[in-house]
Amino acid sequence: METTTPPSNGTADAFPKKSLEAVDIVVLVLYFIFVMAVGLWSMWRTKRGTVKGYFLAGKDMVWWPVGASLFASNVGSGHFIGLAGSGAASGIAVNAYEWNGLFCVLVLAWLFLPIYLSAGVTTMPEYLQKRFGGKRIQIYLAILYLFIYIFTKISVDIYAGALFIQQALHWDLYVAVIGLLVITAIYTVAGGLAAVIYTDTLQTVIMIIGALILMVFSFIKVGGYPGLEEKYFTAIPSVRAENTTCGLPREDALHLFRDPVDSDLPWPGVLIGMTIPSLWYWCTDQVIVQRSLSAKNLSHAKGGSLLAAYIKFLPLFIMVFPGMISRILFTDQVACADPELCKSICGNPSGCSDIAYPKMVIEILPIGNTRSSCHHHIA
Ligand SMILES: *[C@@H]1O[C@H](CO)[C@@H](O)[C@H](O)[C@H]1NC(C)=O
Numbered sequence: 001m002e003t004t005t006p007p008s009n010g011t012a013d014a015f016p017k018k019s020l021e022a023v024d025i026v027v028l029v030l031y032f033i034f035v036m037a038v039g040l041w042s043m044w045r046t047k048r049g050t051v052k053g054y055f056l057a058g059k060d061m062v063w064w065p066v067g068a069s070l071f072a073s074n075v076g077s078g079h080f081i082g083l084a085g086s087g088a089a090s091g092i093a094v095n096a097y098e099w100n101g102l103f104c105v106l107v108l109a110w111l112f113l114p115i116y117l118s119a120g121v122t123t124m125p126e127y128l129q130k131r132f133g134g135k136r137i138q139i140y141l142a143i144l145y146l147f148i149y150i151f152t153k154i155s156v157d158i159y160a161g162a163l164f165i166q167q168a169l170h171w172d173l174y175v176a177v178i179g180l181l182v183i184t185a186i187y188t189v190a191g192g193l194a195a196v197i198y199t200d201t202l203q204t205v206i207m208i209i210g211a212l213i214l215m216v217f218s219f220i221k222v223g224g225y226p227g228l229e230e231k232y233f234t235a236i237p238s239v240r241a242e243n244t245t246c247g248l249p250r251e252d253a254l255h256l257f258r259d260p261v262d263s264d265l266p267w268p269g270v271l272i273g274m275t276i277p278s279l280w281y282w283c284t285d286q287v288i289v290q291r292s293l294s295a296k297n298l299s300h301a302k303g304g305s306l307l308a309a310y311i312k313f314l315p316l317f318i319m320v321f322p323g324m325i326s327r328i329l330f331t332d333q334v335a336c337a338d339p340e341l342c343k344s345i346c347g348n349p350s351g352c353s354d355i356a357y358p359k360m361v362i363e364i365l366p367i368g369n370t371r372s373s374c375h376h377h378i379a
């Protein structure tokens, strides 16, 4: 473990100033060109002249783009930061959100979607208008959704995406935010849902392959699952307040269902409480429902849900575990327990677990790394 911890010089930056090598820039540029090409191809492919063509991708999607897109619209860069960060801070319980969603996405296709289809609606406000009449509920819900999207989703994902760009390219955070918004807006507005679904599918494939590679590297580094099981509990930062639990790993870190009274995620809440917002999200949220509705017919919509549910098994392995391994490898930084030290490491006095995943990406992946950290573990 000592050999992998970067030399700490007191004011250690969380991320050593490594710049990208030419090969990374080429990969990045190719990636952007590829995404743009897929967006343009789907723009040309689908008829966007009608509401159905534009908003529902011609209602012609087969199951696999639907499933991949359901997954990609749920899991973004925010998940990598958040799940890995929570994994580093408190173990695997956070994964309950993912496995809860796994069942809810099935409820969407088997329970809710048939109702939406037979009512012939394309949005939730439209459904409520048909069901209850009048205009008030419809307008109220539409406006509420706009606020919820801007403040809870778009902002989080754009921030997390920009954080990655900032760490990799050393761009200003605001330039990265604006860049992401402009590129997304161009293909979304110009291409309609078809462009979004195809680019989502591409992103899902790239995201999962990349994350699996990182997972394999991180498990090799920590000595497999037994290594994780053993070393996580000794990943205690060297500087911490005495006689407190601050900075100590939780004893129930490897439990999904935790004490109902005095734990951070009590199991009755996980089973019952969490299911309510989860059903709301998976079965009524426009971002999700719209993708499901774009399927050719109900069979393809169900297939899409099934695919998304299967992929939802992965986050525990490709996000939470690597986050926990990050704590083992970079204990003093990821698990820092002293407010002033944390502030100097990641700029946030209340803790640095959010850097768990980006730290892994930058330190462990061989490409784009300055030889150091990958060579001595292979040797
Ligand atoms: C911590 O506890 C030990 C005994 O349990 C005591 O001797 C020591 O003074 C305590 N340290 C602080 C900083 O309170």
Ligand SMILES: *[C@@H]1O[C@H](CO)[C@@H](O)[C@H](O)[C@H]1NC(C)=O
Residues within 6 Å of the ligand: 296, 297, 298, 299, 300
């Ligand atoms: C949906 O379409 C597929 C062909 O793409 C067909 O095999 C299947 O029977 C259809 N399902 C329903 C419920 O119409």
